[in-house]
Amino acid sequence: MSYRYRHNPNNNTVLPMTEDKFFIGVIVGFLAKCGADFIDRIWTKMTKSDRFCDSSSDSSNNKGCNWNGCERSHSTDSETSCSSSESLSSNGEVHGNDREIVAIQGDKKTPVGEESPLNYDEIKAIADFLLSKTMYRCQIGIICGSGLSELGNLLENRTTIHYEDIPHFPVSTVVGHKGQMVIGLLKNVPVVCMQGRFHPYEGYPTWKCALPVRVLHLMGVKSLIISNAAGSLMSDHRVGDIMIIKDHISMPGLAGRSPLVGSNDNRFGTRFPSMQGAYNKKYREYALKIGEEIGLKDNIHEGVYCMNGGPVYETPAECRMLLNTLNINAVGMSTVPEVVVARHCGMLVFAFSLISNKCVMDTDSENSPNHAEVVAACASRKSDLKVFVERMVLQIYNDLQSLPLENDKSYWKLLLGK
Ligand SMILES: O=P(O)(O)O[C@@H]1C[C@H](O)[C@@H](CO)O1
Numbered sequence: 001m002s003y004r005y006r007h008n009p010n011n012n013t014v015l016p017m018t019e020d021k022f023f024i025g026v027i028v029g030f031l032a033k034c035g036a037d038f039i040d041r042i043w044t045k046m047t048k049s050d051r052f053c054d055s056s057s058d059s060s061n062n063k064g065c066n067w068n069g070c071e072r073s074h075s076t077d078s079e080t081s082c083s084s085s086e087s088l089s090s091n092g093e094v095h096g097n098d099r100e101i102v103a104i105q106g107d108k109k110t111p112v113g114e115e116s117p118l119n120y121d122e123i124k125a126i127a128d129f130l131l132s133k134t135m136y137r138c139q140i141g142i143i144c145g146s147g148l149s150e151l152g153n154l155l156e157n158r159t160t161i162h163y164e165d166i167p168h169f170p171v172s173t174v175v176g177h178k179g180q181m182v183i184g185l186l187k188n189v190p191v192v193c194m195q196g197r198f199h200p201y202e203g204y205p206t207w208k209c210a211l212p213v214r215v216l217h218l219m220g221v222k223s224l225i226i227s228n229a230a231g232s233l234m235s236d237h238r239v240g241d242i243m244i245i246k247d248h249i250s251m252p253g254l255a256g257r258s259p260l261v262g263s264n265d266n267r268f269g270t271r272f273p274s275m276q277g278a279y280n281k282k283y284r285e286y287a288l289k290i291g292e293e294i295g296l297k298d299n300i301h302e303g304v305y306c307m308n309g310g311p312v313y314e315t316p317a318e319c320r321m322l323l324n325t326l327n328i329n330a331v332g333m334s335t336v337p338e339v340v341v342a343r344h345c346g347m348l349v350f351a352f353s354l355i356s357n358k359c360v361m362d363t364d365s366e367n368s369p370n371h372a373e374v375v376a377a378c379a380s381r382k383s384d385l386k387v388f389v390e391r392m393v394l395q396i397y398n399d400l401q402s403l404p405l406e407n408d409k410s411y412w413k414l415l416l417g418k
């Protein structure tokens, strides 16, 4: 009988063992190692990249990961791979990689944090994709606020593109935001209309809330009509009134959440854009005039809009502060990132709030705002808004036809005011 020797680490001796026992030991050791590797691979797959980037059945929530976390092919950033540095917390709730942070609730993923903005080429690719779906070349864009999506249904001969079918695009998660882009004719004017927007409280960074504006810019849009639902702080405003926005205060912007945070691409605009005259004066004058002409003289106002982060509505104490200290007229949770990005790239902006509720100033009041009322208030004004927006589109379109050519210096003077 031949012997092999085995080291006993307990007492540092060498024990003899028969050759057949030795080979059985080698085979058992080999199988144990393979088993451990296999389990390790399965565990890694479950907890890291595959689970993080897998497409789940819920398209509304996995989109951010699929398009933006893993499949972005044009990025100049070398860290686009989805398995770069994700981590799973012990309670399984928050994952992150260099691209984005995703909150997991059950099997749904919501983007909650940092992700680098799309670059020029990526945004151009989205614009080209959308242009390939239509023969219209639109100079006017419309963004519909909560409950205001009906405006898009006015378009004739329209093409509808759902946000989930647009590469790199976020998806709408808020009631009253349809989540689709329509391109067609409004009073014979080619118009592109966003039926639904994105808000920071949905988990989107502000650059992503404003991403569609850059897309519209690269599609050729020159003037943007932006609508929102807002709570009014003014005693002379009524639910259903229109407030033409003349200026804004941006709570997220002042807190460092500007949509322009990050590297600046001069092809879009300058590093330090001015927001002076952001809300085009001529357009505001047209709107007041049109409002009067269509019988809304007592229902149309001008004012300053404040963007809050939401999703909570303001407390009565906050409402008193916004009115008495900051002189704000109406408050909402959107619009400003879109305006900032639009002005950065030289678009002309007209924005208005549909007053959907009166802000409650009294701490002991029984009244409180809710989203169903907000959406209903906007819907109840739809026929007036239809006429108002149609008239604005015609007026803006007429003006655009008399704009100088883009390579003329006076073009940029007109657009940027300098
Ligand atoms: O998208 P907008 O600003 O029109 O929607 C407002 C703000 C919140 O999203 C929602 C609150 O009711 O309405």
Ligand SMILES: Nc1nc2[nH]cnc2c(=O)[nH]1
Pocket: 229, 230, 231, 232, 308, 310, 312, 313, 314, 331, 332, 333, 356, 357, 358, 359, 369, 374
């Ligand atoms: N922040 C805020 N947003 C709104 N959107 C519609 N109404 C309101 C409101 O009262 N406050």
